[in-house]
Amino acid sequence: MIDFTLTPRDEQLVAIAREDASIAQKYARYYDQNHDELEPICLPESEGRPDPFALLREDTEGVSGPLITEALLHLECPDVRLRRDSNRFLGTKIIAYAGTASQIERFGKTLLAIAITEPGAGSDPRAMIGSARFDETSDEWVLNGEKIYCSGFGEAAGAVVMLRGGADENGVRPFVSFIVEKGTPGLLPLGQVDKMGIRGWDTEDFVLQDCRVPASNKLNADFKRTLMVLNGSRSMVSAFGLKIARNLLDMVRDTLFEADDRTRYQRGRHARSALQDRVVALEALHDATELAILHSKWVEERHGVTNERTMVEASMAKSLSGNATRRITQECLDLLGPYALTEESLGEKWFRDARVFDIFEGAGEINRLIVARWLLEYSNKELN
């Protein structure tokens, strides 16, 4: 029998995270309007408050599972973080499991973003044209290309950058990844991207122009190994999106319903108003998606690693969440009417924020392809 009850410790940590999110909400509009300004390392309100993620890392006693409880905390994601979390840097995570001992020693604690996307290559990295050429005379790699939408790059000390190497005997150009630190000659940051939503989310573009890095900065990780880290982070991003959907659902409840409207659940469909019925359906979609996210983390917890199997679960959670986040926010805005379109409330911001959650960390269609390939036992070449 599956038990969905949270443990007392889970509830305690979630309550702290939920309160953090409500405290931080007063900064939401500011960082939405001032997207060039990085969020501070700590908001003043963080002082004296426990960090739920740090509490979880320090002691996992009594939680449902470290990864499951972490996902529960991500489901409380604030508009603006009360304090920055250096554990979210994907490039640093890649070093942790794909770096050599000396790379881990040199860069294991360095904040590194991950840079794959190029102007003509998002969902399909094979379209990437950024190149890496080995220069034997200097034992250096010479990197050229343009990388866009690099999350966390403003704050980071550099990035793990994926490029294409020279063609092999079959004419195939392999994917190669490098640690590129800021300040390396030839790395030209282009500043924050002016986005429609999640405008406070640190996102930068940069160019590599004959940027030379030592051979020791090359990672010994192929495409699959480098991207395996996304399996873990897809559920995290799914949870962030779903929290935005929940914000709008809460707003609908607070604005349109009486304080205690619980009876509408018991009355049955025929006795509910059309409005109540729509909200109940959206709540059900929200809850089902939340369970898919937690299930993917439960599978990861059981496997102990991110692998092919967890990849499919993470893609299921991500595609469901991207879809639910879009649908719930759109319908809530429809239910709320013109009020939610003004800057008097955060409704319109949440609506803009929601869109990207079906685009980055694998767009919905791409995640559904991953799931379909697994179900139908097709290879990448057979179904793309």
Ligand SMILES: Cc1cc2nc3c(=O)[nH]c(=O)nc-3n(C[C@H](O)[C@H](O)[C@H](O)COP(=O)(O)OP(=O)(O)OC[C@H]3O[C@@H](n4cnc5c(N)ncnc54)[C@H](O)[C@@H]3O)c2cc1C
């Ligand atoms: C805020 C933000 C942060 C980001 N952070 C990072 C980061 O840190 N590092 C990084 O490398 N990238 C990052 N990205 C890039 C992100 O991963 C890409 O935007 C994403 O992969 C989609 O690529 P694209 O924008 O080129 O869209 P496209 O790939 O052009 O897709 C456009 C549409 O076509 C659909 N589509 C594409 N291919 C297929 C197909 N074969 N079958 C069916 N439908 C298809 C897609 O689902 C989508 O709906 C970020 C993007 C944003 C907006």
